[in-house]
Amino acid sequence: MKLLGGIPVIACQHIEQTLAFYQRALQFVILNRRDDDQELAWAHLQSGEVVLMLEKADPAANIASGQIRLYYFVDNVAELHHYLRANQFKPGELYQTVYGSQEFDITDPEGNRLTLGQKITTG
Numbered sequence: 001m002k003l004l005g006g007i008p009v010i011a012c013q014h015i016e017q018t019l020a021f022y023q024r025a026l027q028f029v030i031l032n033r034r035d036d037d038q039e040l041a042w043a044h045l046q047s048g049e050v051v052l053m054l055e056k057a058d059p060a061a062n063i064a065s066g067q068i069r070l071y072y073f074v075d076n077v078a079e080l081h082h083y084l085r086a087n088q089f090k091p092g093e094l095y096q097t098v099y100g101s102q103e104f105d106i107t108d109p110e111g112n113r114l115t116l117g118q119k120i121t122t123g
Helices: 015-026 077-086
Strands: 003-012 029-036 039-047 050-056 068-074 101-107 113-119
Touching: 003 015, 015 029, 015 039, 015 050, 077 101, 077 113
Parallel strands: 003 050, 068 113
Antiparallel strands: 003 068, 029 039, 039 050, 101 113
8 A cells, every 4th residue: 555645635714715815826726626505615726736625624523724634645545544453543434425535534643634545436
């Protein structure tokens, strides 16, 4: 198993204003977005070679506004999850997303949240 890439994820109290900032100030364009109840909930952005995700901060989650979460793509999420569990690292449960990935979360010793995921291919 190996890491294939990563994307910083910024939790936002005011996601529409934050999106506008990145679009106007740094010429980010929207690659993908998800709306919940007619409201922006998540956006995947790119400017040049730089990618970024914005997500609406969830008051019930353990992520504060302005805190960065790291999202890493991996080549075998189930194998990595098993390895971490077997070595007492305590990853969260594997789950399948509505956007077609299998993922799990883990927290580093500093309290930073990492999400590790693999795109599910159907065929």
